[in-house]
Amino acid sequence: MKIAFVGFGNVARAFARIIDERRTELAHRFDLTLSTVAIATANHGSVRSTDSIDLINAVACVEQGGNLTRLPQTIPIADTQSLLEGCDADLIFETTPLNIEGGQPAVTHIRTALRRGIHVVTANKGPIAFAYEELRSLAQEHEVEFRFEGTVMDGAPVFNLVESCLPGARVLGFSGVLNSTTNLILTEMESGHSFEESLKEAQRLGIAETNAEHDIDGWDAAVKAVALANVLMNANAHPADVAREGIAGITVENLKSASESGSTLRLIARARLSERGIRLSVAPEKMSVTSLFGSARGTSNVLMLETDLMGELAIVENNPGVEQTAYALLSDLLNIHRSFSRSKK
Amino acid sequence: MKIAFVGFGNVARAFARIIDERRTELAHRFDLTLSTVAIATANHGSVRSTDSIDLINAVACVEQGGNLTRLPQTIPIADTQSLLEGCDADLIFETTPLNIEGGQPAVTHIRTALRRGIHVVTANKGPIAFAYEELRSLAQEHEVEFRFEGTVMDGAPVFNLVESCLPGARVLGFSGVLNSTTNLILTEMESGHSFEESLKEAQRLGIAETNAEHDIDGWDAAVKAVALANVLMNANAHPADVAREGIAGITVENLKSASESGSTLRLIARARLSERGIRLSVAPEKMSVTSLFGSARGTSNVLMLETDLMGELAIVENNPGVEQTAYALLSDLLNIHRSFSRSKK
Numbered sequence: 173m174k175i176a177f178v179g180f181g182n183v184a185r186a187f188a189r190i191i192d193e194r195r196t197e198l199a200h201r202f203d204l205t206l207s208t209v210a211i212a213t214a215n216h217g218s219v220r221s222t223d224s225i226d227l228i229n230a231v232a233c234v235e236q237g238g239n240l241t242r243l244p245q246t247i248p249i250a251d252t253q254s255l256l257e258g259c260d261a262d263l264i265f266e267t268t269p270l271n272i273e274g275g276q277p278a279v280t281h282i283r284t285a286l287r288r289g290i291h292v293v294t295a296n297k298g299p300i301a302f303a304y305e306e307l308r309s310l311a312q313e314h315e316v317e318f319r320f321e322g323t324v325m326d327g328a329p330v331f332n333l334v335e336s337c338l339p340g341a342r343v344l345g346f347s348g349v350l351n352s353t354t355n356l357i358l359t360e361m362e363s364g365h366s367f368e369e370s371l372k373e374a375q376r377l378g379i380a381e382t383n384a385e386h387d388i389d390g391w392d393a394a395v396k397a398v399a400l401a402n403v404l405m406n407a408n409a410h411p412a413d414v415a416r417e418g419i420a421g422i423t424v425e426n427l428k429s430a431s432e433s434g435s436t437l438r439l440i441a442r443a444r445l446s447e448r449g450i451r452l453s454v455a456p457e458k459m460s461v462t463s464l465f466g467s468a469r470g471t472s473n474v475l476m477l478e479t480d481l482m483g484e485l486a487i488v489e490n491n492p493g494v495e496q497t498a499y500a501l502l503s504d505l506l507n508i509h510r511s512f513s514r515s516k517k
Numbered sequence: 518m519k520i521a522f523v524g525f526g527n528v529a530r531a532f533a534r535i536i537d538e539r540r541t542e543l544a545h546r547f548d549l550t551l552s553t554v555a556i557a558t559a560n561h562g563s564v565r566s567t568d569s570i571d572l573i574n575a576v577a578c579v580e581q582g583g584n585l586t587r588l589p590q591t592i593p594i595a596d597t598q599s600l601l602e603g604c605d606a607d608l609i610f611e612t613t614p615l616n617i618e619g620g621q622p623a624v625t626h627i628r629t630a631l632r633r634g635i636h637v638v639t640a641n642k643g644p645i646a647f648a649y650e651e652l653r654s655l656a657q658e659h660e661v662e663f664r665f666e667g668t669v670m671d672g673a674p675v676f677n678l679v680e681s682c683l684p685g686a687r688v689l690g691f692s693g694v695l696n697s698t699t700n701l702i703l704t705e706m707e708s709g710h711s712f713e714e715s716l717k718e719a720q721r722l723g724i725a726e727t728n729a730e731h732d733i734d735g736w737d738a739a740v741k742a743v744a745l746a747n748v749l750m751n752a753n754a755h756p757a758d759v760a761r762e763g764i765a766g767i768t769v770e771n772l773k774s775a776s777e778s779g780s781t782l783r784l785i786a787r788a789r790l791s792e793r794g795i796r797l798s799v800a801p802e803k804m805s806v807t808s809l810f811g812s813a814r815g816t817s818n819v820l821m822l823e824t825d826l827m828g829e830l831a832i833v834e835n836n837p838g839v840e841q842t843a844y845a846l847l848s849d850l851l852n853i854h855r856s857f858s859r860s861k862k
Contacts, residue, residue, distance in 0.1 A: 190826065194685070202685070327827050329682030336681035337674030339851035340539070340547070341844065464833060467812040476835070481535070481844045482672050484835035488809060490821070492828055499686065499826045506684035 173509065176210035176220075176261035178252055178281050179268040180234055182378065183295050183322070186498035187265070188227040191505075204509050210259040211240055212252040214268075219246035220259055252277070256284045263508060265501055266294040272391050272411065275302035286310040286318060291512075293504040295322035295497055297392075300399035301411050317508045322500025324350060324396045325473045328489040332507065334404050334477070341481040343404040347442045350396045352471035352492070353380045353387035354419050354439045358456075359469040361427050362436055378494065379471055389418035390439065390454040397441040397452050400475075405443060407450045417455040430458055438465045464488075518854065521555035521565075521606035523597055523626050524613040525579055527723065528640050528667070531843035532610070533572040536850075549854050555604040556585055557597040559613075564591035565604055597622070601629045608853060610846055611639040617736050617756065620647035631655040631663060636857075638849040640667035640842055642737075645744035646756050662853045667845025669695060669741045670818045673834040677852065679749050679822070686826040688749040692787045695741045697816035697837070698725045698732035699764050699784045703801075704814040706772050707781055723839065724816055734763035735784060735799040742786040742797050745820075750788060752795045762800040775803055783810045809833075 177184050191198065191206055198204045208225040212218040217239040219225070229243055241248040249255040256264070264285050268278050275298030282299050285292050286307065294300075299307060300320050311318035324330050325348075334343060349355050353374045360370035371388070374380045386392050394414040401407035419439055430436050440457040443450055459465045464486060468474045471493070476486040489496065522529050536543065536551055543549045553570040557563040562584040564570070574588055586593040594600040601609070609630045613623050620643030627644050630637050631652065639645075644652060645665050656663035669675050679688060694700050698719045705715035716733070719725045731737050739759040746752035764784055775781050785802040788795055804810045809831060813819045816838070821831040834841065 197685075328830055329678065332682045333674065333678065337677045338848065339855070340542075340847055462806045462812055464809070464812045464835075467807055467809045476833075481840070481847065483837055483841050485673055486831075486833035486835065488821075488831035488833060490809075490829035490831065495826070496828050502685055502826065503683065510684070 173204060173263060174207050174209045174261045176208065176212075176255070176259050176264045178212045178256070178264055178266045180211050180213045180216065180230070181267060181269070182494050183497045183501070184265060184267045185231045185234065186494045187501040188231050190498055190502055192227050202506060202509060203513070204506075209261050210249070210255050212249070212255045213240065217241045218249045218252060218255050219243065220249055220255060221246050252281060253284065256281060256288070261290055263291040263293065263505065266292060266296055266299075267501075268296055270296055270298045270386065270392070270395065272298070272386060272395060275299050279303045279307070282307055282318070283310060286314055286316060289314050289316055291317045291508050292319070293501055293508070294320045295500060297323035297395050297399045300402060301395045304399070304402040305408060317511065319504035319508060320399075321504050322497050323399055325475060325487070325489050326492045326496040327499030327503055328473070328487055328492070328496070329503070330400070330475060330487065331403055332503070333487060338479065338482060341479045343477055343479055345442070345444045345478040346400060346404070346475060347440055347465075348475035349438050349465055349468045349473055350441050350475065351387055351390075351393040351439060352473060353384065354390075354393070355468060355473070356471050358419065358422070358427070358437055358439065361422070361424050362431070364424060366424065367422075377471070388420050390416045393439055393441045393454045394452070397443060397454060401443045401450055401452055404477075405450055407443070407452075409450060409452060413452055415451070415453040415455070419456055422456055431461075434461055435459060436461050436466050438468065440465065518549060518608060519552050519554045519606045521553065521557075521600070521604050521609045523557045523601070523609055523611045525556050525558045525561065525575070526612060526614070527839050528842045528846070529610060529612045530576045530579065531839045532846040533576050535843055535847055537572050547851060547854060548858070549851075554606050555594070555600050557594070557600045558585065562586045563594045563597060563600050564588065565594055565600060566591050597626060598629065601626060601633070606635055608636040608638065608850065611637060611641055611644075612846075613641055615641055615643045615731065615737070615740065617643070617731060617740060620644050624648045624652070627652055627663070628655060631659055631661060634659050634661055636661045636853050637663050638846055638853070639665045640845060642668035642740050642744045645747060646740045649744070649747040650753060662856065664849035664853060665744075666849050667842050668744050670820060670832070670834050671837045671841040672844030672848055673818070673832055673837070673841070674848070675745070675820055675832060676748055677848070678832060683824065683827060686824045688822055688824055690787070690789045690823040691745060691749070691820060692785055692810075693820035694783050694810055694813045694818055695786050695820065696732055696735075696738040696784055697818060698729065699735075699738070700813060700818070701816050703764065703767070703772070703782055703784065706767070706769050707776070709769060711769065712767070722816070733765050735761045738784055738786045738799045739797070742788060742799060746788045746795055746797055749822075750795055752788070752797075754795060754797060758797055760796070760798040760800070764801055767801055776806075779806055780804060781806050781811050783813065785810065
């Protein structure tokens with residue numbers, strides 16, 4: 173399978189290391205051999221290859237601040253769009269950062285790839301929040317797969333869980349702690365650290381969004397809530413539909429006073445069916461420290477699904493890091509490979 | 518699809534109600550029409566049908582203490598074994614109660630059905646704990662499916678989660694609150710109720726095993742731990758391998774004293790990789806009330822999987838009832854139908 177990368181940041185590079193390390197296992201256990209035909213980056217050049225790009229060389233090059241055009245047997249490409257229009261990849265990994273104003277240019281990247289009959293895996297939640305219906309139809313029309321498990325809760329199965337493991341059941345609503353940065357900040361503040369110290373800790377761990385205000389203001393959680401509602405509940409919602417309140421106004425004193433009544437604060441994303449359709453919200457909520465949401469500390473995420481036939485079911489991701497987002501790309505890749513090889517039989 | 522029931526207790530009857538209610542949806546959404554050709558029970562007779570047995574009549578008959586042979590167009594069958602050898606079902610639902618001394622007669626029922634090329638769905642954990650390797654091979658050999666999602670955590674995806682949603686990842690160990698009866702008892706005792714009162718409450722809710730000692734002594738959790746280890750970790754383990762301690766020795770005072778240090782007690786099933794293979798245990802453990810396990814109260818179950826690529830991932834089932842176990846049968850049925858129809862294309 174020929175693969176290409178659009179975006180080659182932390183997540184894509186962690187994924188590149190995994191598929192390099194597991195090369196033998198992928199070949200033997202899954203009958204899958206990968207060859208990298210192109211990489212597009214914003215600050216380190218964009219290239220396609222006459223052969224196959226050595227991923228470990230590419231990772232080292234970018235991490236040393238170099239330009240990919242220096243790698244052997246590569247041809248420089250002017251921009252991502254030309255790369256997508258010209259490359260012969262079977263699958264692209266789209267991992268550019270979230271743009272909360274419409275999801276571009278990721279939506280265009282994905283549209284171009286799908287139209288050319290290329291499978292797409294993305295870890296960028298923007299396209300799912302802003303253009304899910306269109307991209308899903310496009311994928312169906314061109315008989316390719318469009319997968320995005322990493323957009324919510326990293327590699328923890330959320331979309332695949334409902335698709336593969338809850339057949340015949342309906343998602344009626346959900347609630348969740350979906351943003352690691354704000355959860356880490358609230359947990360740190362519980363122990364008396366200031367907001368600023370706690371934010372710095374999140375940045376030190378490399379989990380904060382490129383623009384940390386997107387986390388603090390609840391935008392990241394709101395975009396994830398919309399992605400979940402669009403895919404799991406056919407909501408056809410838009411990030412602007414979310415009643416959104418961030419954590420900027422929360423003080424150490426608020427948390428102390430909650431603690432006196434056995435509670436704490438969590439930034440909760442919710443979707444509820446109402447008479448006027450699906451209502452989405454993101455807001456700090458008071459939760460008992462002995463509740464499931466109260467038990468989610470640090471970078472941990474929790475999603476509680478409310479279903480018709482299976483009652484309430486939650487998935488918890490315990491203290492994830494970039495490796496877990498990288499795993500989402502692997503899981504999507506293997507799912508595509510699985511249905512791809514099945515359909516060829 | 519022609520189906521048959523071996524065992525027609527609470528779970529099977531709740532499932533029968535679901536498939537009757539959702540008849541139209543199953544036909545339209547999944548292109549699945551079910552026809553019941555046989556039902557075997559221990560105390561209400563065993564029958565096969567010349568036509569299709571009306572499930573709602575059968576449910577009513579059993580719930581009124583009647584004998585299935587009274588139903589129209591049925592032929593009485595002497596015993597389950599003859600029924601399995603003679604019926605022309607495509608799929609059987611095996612829901613006889615757990616026998617912790619070897620898993621019989623369920624193992625024999627399943628063996629007979631698989632050998633005859635009949636798909637099997639079971640909610641009985643005995644066969645998975647005592648004969649998984651053999652039954653899995655038998656299913657492969659006869660090109661039929663053998664599914665058992667309901668054996669651990671009811672319809673919450675556990676086996677399907679790892680099979681479908683964690684491709685390429687390895688389960689290195691697990692820990693979980695897997696027995697609802699003991700968890701309800703411990704939760705009730707936290708609030709000061711006596712052991713006996715709490716056990717009665719579990720029995721009143723209909724969640725205790727037929728023999729409640731199997732719950733109290735940790736047998737149910739041990740058999741589930743073995744089922745998980747056999748399927749998810751290829752442990753080839755046996756219930757006798759589990760270091761097992763139940764909750765009979767726990768007093769309200771123990772819980773009070775744990776509570777003074779912000780803790781509580783939970784019956785935890787564990788699997789750990791060690792140099793001498795996979796070590797399995799079931800024992801009451803002290804857990805912080807603010808931990809994930811501490812947050813599991815009442816009949817709730819939690820399973821925390823430790824994996825190589827996806828880190829720690831938990832699934833939580835919030836206060837399930839018999840409907841959630843019945844959903845497991847539906848989920849297995851739909852999964853079989855899905856791969857069945859795919860392979861026919």
